[in-house]
Amino acid sequence: MIEFRKEFFADERDDDLNEVGKPTRRQDILGHVTGRSPFFDDHLFDGLLHMRCVRSPHHHARIRRVDTAEAEKMPGVVRVLTGKDVPTNLNTLLSLLDFGIDDEPILSTAKVAYRGEPVAAVIAATEAQARAAVKAVRVDWEVLPHVLDVEEAIKPGAPTVCEVYPDNKFIYHGKYDHQKLRFGDVEAAFASADHIVEGRYQMSPIEQAPIETCGAIAAPEQNDRYVCYTSTQALFFSLGTAAKVLQTPSSRLHFIGGTVGGGFGGKVDSIHEPLAVLGAMLTGRPCKYAWDRGEEMQVGAPRGAERWYIKDAVARDGRITARKFIGYFDSGAYTRLSSYAIIKGVGHLPGPYTIPNVYADVYCVYTNRTPATAMRGFGITGVDFAIENHMDKVAETVGVNPIELRILNSYRDGDMKAHRREAKNCALVECCQVVAEKGGVTLSPDARAATSLTGGGGERAQIPNFTATDEHGRVEGFDTGSYAQKASAAATAPQPPRTLPASQQPTSRPVQPPASHQPAIPPTPAAQPAQPAPPQKPAASRSGAMRFSSLSGFRRR
């Protein structure tokens, strides 16, 4: 049930290699079948302590008081940690790459913004004792209004989920409350289109569901160092995060992993390592922090939901002449990796097709749910679902065979893509042809004759003469800068960013097309009226000191 179609692109390939291309057995397979592969939890320690977290039962609540006194007296309990025990109790994962502002406490102290958010961590001799003590921690909550829907969250007056982003939208480049893609002029194309095809698509939140849950074991090692066995998908992300959160030189941390029971994106967040190492530091004993299955599913970050609105201008023959996207990523309560997934997703638009006019506004939206993170196909799977569902509607609208439609619009070598780079190494046409052949779908002679190597370039290689740009969604309060250098800009921002009132928003041309053209696309989000000043955002970690990031070198924090 698998074939290798070597006849395709044969002249681009030298198939005469010694090892590459061979069906060699996996290096790790003997360990797997004998049960000897060393996963993080397969390292045994005498006197291992177990950590479990006290979690919010509310979607959104202020923390009035955390009382750990009773829990501390419970059998087996060695220590109960709260936010004050965490040296740097505010982080954002991509801060290691200077992308984004620290927005998420390790153990929250002021408020919680999703159900399951940790506010204390119990360390006990057995897991059962830790579970029992978790129930004995008393938290005095003041429940706050919450918002769960992305489009509700960006309406004026919605509760602020994360004080760093008071309008519930991530700020791109210190300038805009969304990421823009502008290529040509979609509105002009809509105005002259034979057909307009619109759709709304909702990608569901999904659990990575590795059979091994996420976790780490840390233990004191010689020379004042700590070893950490971890299920991480990104060893140095986790190491760098632990060093930052614990304010400890990375040289004191010895991270071991690499043999992981499935990840699918759910083991990038580096949630467990800092707390496991902190537990080992504060108790002087080996300490394990891992999710149980219920936590893995509801507290562990899922693939975030995405909502997409797509509007196409289509010519009678099926050629798509313009495509407009409005996208909302549901980031949950904090940023984690969603802000970057949008960059990646925008670079992917409009899918594997050459469309002369493309527009996208994509929002990273905060809601009172479990923060989202990476999952297999991060930033792409959701929008591909939307695009390919939409392509089917286009095919039906113009009465073209769905496979034929893809080939007709497919990108070819030499075409200009919407992010202004030339398409190379394309192979979509051939994939479509092979599947059509296997499925007994008859294609037209043109579609059969098409190739990825031909038909591209020339006029299709040109960047449009005119691209409509605009300033909507402009915010003030950040220094402008590249998306990759924004942490330093944030450090100097005196106030949380604000969206400018509509009257003050500069626009180079109207971006709102006539309403009749796009009933399914919600209006471009209107600027929000000024709100009362949000609670002061935590600023503890934003001193000006230089620190070393193991991922991106020295930088100012």
Place this chain on the structure above:
Amino acid sequence: MALHRGRGFAAINYPIGMNLGGDPSQALVHSNPDGKFTVALSAIDLGQGMKSVTRQIAAETLGVPVEDVYVDTADSDTGPHDMGSFASRGTHRMGNAVIQASQEARSVMLEAAAEELEVDAADLVTDGRGNIHVKGAPSRSITTMAASQAAQFKQGRTIAGRGIFLIPLSEVDPQTGEMTPVSCFAHAAMLVEVEVDDETGEVAVLDMQSAYEVGRALNPKLVEQQLRGGAWMGMSHAIWETTEPYYPSRDHGPEDFNAYVMPGPGDLAPHHISVLERPAPDGPYGGKGPGEMCANPVLPAVVNAVYDAVGVRVDDLPVTPEKVLRGLKANGGAKPRKAL
């Protein structure tokens, strides 16, 4: 009751790696005195086969049998920096770093061999079976073990190499989104056949016909693992899974695998895979990364197939029996289209 069959199609491309932070990966390669090589990484094998594919790449580049290479990962004390295993970056980024490290180690190994054979290193080739010989003169040869021993105990050479992959940091234009997002793309097309029960809304996947373009298939069995398992996951995303069944409500979120439904062995559909290989010019031996994109075409293909079967288009995933049944009731029953 009636069961209705329908077919749905989707095609996708997939970006390999990411532009964030230059997306670096490093590798160190060295031999022991027996001519056996260790590749030290801090990459993660999540099941995708990182240890195995880098092992084959190292062996190919070094010119030694794969059995003579062991990939040691991940230990932050010994493995140099790597961004991690995500974004379909592992094979491409780490593969390139391993090639570079292996090339450097190989050149030292050939110099050691050249000194023993008293020839010019540039005239030497490896046979991939543990021997180094003069090009065109197989009898003038030395084993990699002998060369390594000479390097260690006689010549004082370190048969080792360092490699890194790094792309220039790409800015993103705030106004237009101009950027260099990634370096290459994988591709796929998928035709799914489903059967829909018009009384219950239940959808069964009957058959999947796919074509995946993955760059060079560096290990065809590892590629097949990804494509088969990934397509299963795509089918699962399409019809079964979600952490929030009533999104955006947070109610009834599953907390175990009985409530978090995924297709079982009895829900499988035959999956007929065709692999196309258009080597990526910047990929390790032309390899890309099939690990993520394999799932993506299945989701829309299933949605399109359900529409083809009964005329109900479910625009919000997953395609639960309830959504299909509500659609059928709204349409006044099944409206088979059979357009494909």
Place this chain on the structure above:
Amino acid sequence: MAKKPVHFSHNGVERAAFADDGQNLLEFLRRGAGDLSPKYGCGQGTCGACTVMIDGETQLSCLVLAESIDGKSIRTAAGLASDQLDPLQVAFMDHFAAQCGYCTPGMLVSARALLERNPKPTREEVMEAISGNLCRCTGYEPIISAILAVAEGRAQA
């Protein structure tokens, strides 16, 4: 905390150890007996990663009270190979039936139990036998193929 003595046969070796009150067999085997082949996947009985054989029957060790195995015989994936690998282990290698490897020990125990009571299972019987063992990587097909290959004598032992 009360400790309870447990005598049991572990992959053919007689052993004695103390179980904690309320301790499950999974923890007991892993931390008490040093057998790391059964894996924790859920602690709820819903994933099968902790599957072991108790007196020849597959059970979920996370849901077995450790002290209840007193006098019983436990087999785990770590005990499948003797002088040589079990044919199922070889078939799993040949068929690329493992990716991350985390479900593999439990899957192999379920497969072994199947073949011991039914050496010539149909595909449906294989699917039924592994239906309590979740795999997130493979899509099951290579696992089914590997087990059928052993049953049909196609795998090399």
Place this chain on the structure above:
Amino acid sequence: MTSTVETVSTMAEAARAVAQGATFLAGGTIVMRDVNAGEAAPRIVRTIDPSLNDIRISGDSVVLGAGVTMAQVLANRDLEFLHPAARMIGGPQVRNMGTVGGNLFAPHPYGDFAVALLALGARAVMAGQSGGRPLDDLMRDRSRSPALVAAIECPRPRAGSFGFLKVSRVKPKGVSVLSVAALLPREGGRIRGPRVAWGAMGPGPMRGASAERLLDGQELSAATIDRVVQAAAEGLSPPTDAIATDWYRREVAGVHLKRLLEQMERG
């Protein structure tokens, strides 16, 4: 709360402990899960009393010790009428562990074996008490069992008069969208005293009163089935969970009952 487990040698001792508030541990699939989650009662009792696993077959009824597992049911040819239900409980491991007695108390969405027993008119024999008590009583409030169940007495249905169906999202093993069991005794072609029971259509296994009413005294004709299907969900209060909404369960209850009845009619 951490839990303490006592092991006693007889059912009588176990029954005393249960009367004092202890939780009884049998197969472990329910109680050990709670122990692992730190949700179990502080005091747990188990017994090694072998009578718990007795199976006694007589002409018109069977007695199953409360500790009989699903696998033991499946291994017994005299219990063939219970095989369709036993086969649908969990995967192989769970069937090797889960017991007849435990299934009576399995929370939603579990308890499909109890659905079959309820339709069959089984009675629960309580430890230390003589005579059985109808499962209908026990199922009314499963959270408060009056005593420890020692065994189940179950009448043997006449061939072809009993059927069971479970609907899952996952195959071959998955939890219930719903399950339904029907006992249709016939007299001269007409159904007399039918019993229909539902799983996952209420807080626990429930009798389907409306279906029973419409079946009683009727021939199992297409017209009868149509009437039953229309009213199938009446009086039921299905929960909404991750698997399905109450709306969906109501919508398809009749469809699946129809399929069960047609399957029984075909034989």
